[in-house]
Amino acid sequence: MSGLHGLMDGRVVLVTGAGAGVGRGVSAAFGAAGAIVGIGVRRPEAAEETAAAVAAAGGTPVILRCDVTDADQSAAAIAQLVAEHGRLDAVVHNAVSGRSSEATDFENTTLDEWEDHSSVTVRATWRLAVQAYPHLQTSQGAYLLMSSPAGIEGSERAPFYSAVKAAQRGFVRALAREWGPDHIRVNSVAPLAISPALENMKILEPERVKRIEGLVPLGRLGDPETDIGPPSVFLCSDEARYVTGQTLVVSGGRFTSL
Amino acid sequence: MATASRLLVITTGSGIGASIATRLGLRGDLVLQPDPGLDLTDAIAVEESFRSLVGSVPVDQVVLAAIDPSAFRAAPITSLSEDEWDQAAESSMRAAFVVLQQVHTVIADGGRVVLILPTVVTTGVADLVPLCTAVEAIRVMAKAVARRWGARSITVNTIEVELAAFMLGDEIGGGAVAIEVPVVPVLGQPALPSGSAVDDVLGLVDLLATPAAAAITGALLVADRGTVMQP
Numbered sequence: 253m254s255g256l257h258g259l260m261d262g263r264v265v266l267v268t269g270a271g272a273g274v275g276r277g278v279s280a281a282f283g284a285a286g287a288i289v290g291i292g293v294r295r296p297e298a299a300e301e302t303a304a305a306v307a308a309a310g311g312t313p314v315i316l317r318c319d320v321t322d323a324d325q326s327a328a329a330i331a332q333l334v335a336e337h338g339r340l341d342a343v344v345h346n347a348v349s350g351r352s353s354e355a356t357d358f359e360n361t362t363l364d365e366w367e368d369h370s371s372v373t374v375r376a377t378w379r380l381a382v383q384a385y386p387h388l389q390t391s392q393g394a395y396l397l398m399s400s401p402a403g404i405e406g407s408e409r410a411p412f413y414s415a416v417k418a419a420q421r422g423f424v425r426a427l428a429r430e431w432g433p434d435h436i437r438v439n440s441v442a443p444l445a446i447s448p449a450l451e452n453m454k455i456l457e458p459e460r461v462k463r464i465e466g467l468v469p470l471g472r473l474g475d476p477e478t479d480i481g482p483p484s485v486f487l488c489s490d491e492a493r494y495v496t497g498q499t500l501v502v503s504g505g506r507f508t509s510l
Numbered sequence: 511m512a513t514a515s516r517l518l519v520i521t522t523g524s525g526i527g528a529s530i531a532t533r534l535g536l537r538g539d540l541v542l543q544p545d546p547g548l549d550l551t552d553a554i555a556v557e558e559s560f561r562s563l564v565g566s567v568p569v570d571q572v573v574l575a576a577i578d579p580s581a582f583r584a585a586p587i588t589s590l591s592e593d594e595w596d597q598a599a600e601s602s603m604r605a606a607f608v609v610l611q612q613v614h615t616v617i618a619d620g621g622r623v624v625l626i627l628p629t630v631v632t633t634g635v636a637d638l639v640p641l642c643t644a645v646e647a648i649r650v651m652a653k654a655v656a657r658r659w660g661a662r663s664i665t666v667n668t669i670e671v672e673l674a675a676f677m678l679g680d681e682i683g684g685g686a687v688a689i690e691v692p693v694v695p696v697l698g699q700p701a702l703p704s705g706s707a708v709d710d711v712l713g714l715v716d717l718l719a720t721p722a723a724a725a726i727t728g729a730l731l732v733a734d735r736g737t738v739m740q741p
Binding site for chain 2: 323358359362363366370374375377378379381382385403404405406407408410411412414415416417418419420421422423424425426427428429430432497
């Protein structure tokens with residue numbers, strides 16, 4: 253990821269859901285870009301691998317307890333980063349419900365399951381924005397949401413996950429207009445990437461993974477660090493200073509008309 | 511134009527949904543309507559209401575136009591309390607889920623579901639972040655449901671109209687209306703001459719009920735007379 257070198261030197265970024273998968277990969281990419289990376293996780297003891305990846309890439313890791321459904325925790329995480337490093341340049345909200353990879357029985361489930369998804373992906377998207385706003389206003393920074401192609405095309409298997417990821421895209425488009433005068437940019441990335449759930453599927457259902465990969469023109473699923481990380485860093489960097497209100501689909505060509 | 515014989519129309523009691531229900535009734539369709547005061551986020555209440563209205567004969571068509579009115583109040587997100595955010599953004603999503611879930615139990619195989627939403631997400635609107643968030647979530651929830659219910663030949667489509675038309679329906683242009691409509695940032699005027707958005711939507715609702723539309727599902731039809739034209 254040599255192309256990222258220096259892109260975020262001295263910049264301070266908070267990544268939520270950074271303990272594994274895309275969150276870990278994106279954190280490492282910010283590290284490669286020279287950032288101080290706040291690794292937001294529910295259980296700090298589960299963040300060691302991410303911290304090591306950020307450090308190995310050349311960044312400065314800061315492990316933060318940050319269950320995004322807990323307003324006090326996310327406020328404290330932001331406050332700690334700003335207190336220790338003097339600024340906040342970007343927030344990357346990547347955390348999702350622990351049930352996000354489960355199938356949803358839409359016709360028979362209850363609002364409790366909806367709440368599991370919405371509290372992490374919708375409410376926390378709003379709350380993190382409000383909490384980060386004064387700092388992003390000062391730094392003329394960026395807010396990046398990790399959405400999903402499911403939030404564009406709608407998934408039969410995951411109607412709740414689809415809806416809350418779509419909610420983030422609507423949020424991005426509106427907030428980009430609202431915060432444009434403050435020079436805060438708001439974007440999202442819709443990645444198709446190897447996740448812990450897909451890693452598990454590779455073991456349990458290798459043929460299914462092969463079928464999915466066969467739909468990708470580039471022939472493989474994205475790597476969180478080397479495929480999803482660089483576009484995410486780009487959108488938070490000065491190189492994307494004129495980009496706001498957009499969803500960048502990073503899917504190896506799997507989705508070409510979204 | 512062939513139309514459905516029995517329709518279930520769910521609205522908040524005002525705006526384009528209410529106007530559509532009135533027009534359908536006036537022309538002789540059998541329109542079943544829950545009490546506009548029904549809490550659409552209360553799954554038990556919605557289930558009981560639908561069962562009571564529909565009885566044992568499934569409906570052919572469902573029209574859903576129900577956004578919580580608080581979503582139309584223009585305000586920066588930083589000014590909202592958590593409760594205000596929840597009411598303005600998340601309550602309409604919950605309502606969409608609860609209503610669609612119960613629709614599944616009262617609609618006939620081959621039935622048609624039409625959601626009506628305002629065209630705010632294509633452009634995005636400052637100070638209406640909760641509304642834009644809810645609308646995009648509901649749009650994609652409808653797509654996911656369209657995929658799930660296709661095996662029963664049920665179609666699920668979305669019609670979008672301009673925000674003012676969505677909020678006011680047949681009351682648009684009426685001097686007595688005291689509702690403040692937020693400004694949506696569009697460049698230029700509609701390509702087509704102005705007309706009744708209620709007529710426009712009603713025409714599409716009818717169209718989607720015909721056999722000719724049996725293959726259309728998960729689609730978004732924008733009835734804004736050529737204002738936005740994006741993407």
